[in-house]
Amino acid sequence: MVYNLLGTGLELIWDIIAMIISIVAVMLVVLINGAIQKSGKLSSDVTRKIVHIFAAPVFLVTWYLYSGTTFSRYLALIVPILFVLLFVELEPGRSRTRHSWFNV
Numbered sequence: 001m002v003y004n005l006l007g008t009g010l011e012l013i014w015d016i017i018a019m020i021i022s023i024v025a026v027m028l029v030v031l032i033n034g035a036i037q038k039s040g041k042l043s044s045d046v047t048r049k050i051v052h053i054f055a056a057p058v059f060l061v062t063w064y065l066y067s068g069t070t071f072s073r074y075l076a077l078i079v080p081i082l083f084v085l086l087f088v089e090l091e092p093g094r095s096r097t098r099h100s101w102f103n104v
Contacts, residue, residue: 011067015075018065022079025062029054030086055083 030051037047059079066072 011069012071015067015069015072018062018067018072019075019078021065022059022062022076023082025058026055026079026083029058059083 033047033051036042036050037044042050062079063076066076
């Protein structure tokens with residue numbers, strides 16, 4: 001966490017940009033593997049393993065984009081949390097209806 005293209009005083013804006021870049025990078029791994037799986041070139045088991053292998057290293061590479069402030073660490077934390085929430089929602093066998101916690 002040492003990079004800031006915008007300079008001093010704009011660390012928060014740069015960290016938000018870095019977070020968006022991180023989310024896009026991780027989601028590209030997911031989307032590319034989804035396209036490969038849909039094309040039939042690899043099974044869903046293999047593409048799921050590829051996502052597990054590549055998502056974390058891609059996210060780790062994007063750590064260098066953040067400015068290094070204390071708040072940037074919390075913004076960086078949002079990326080893996082969103083990734084986990086996405087796959088909790090897409091978990092096989094779950095109902096495709098509304099979330100169960102909304103149906104109280």
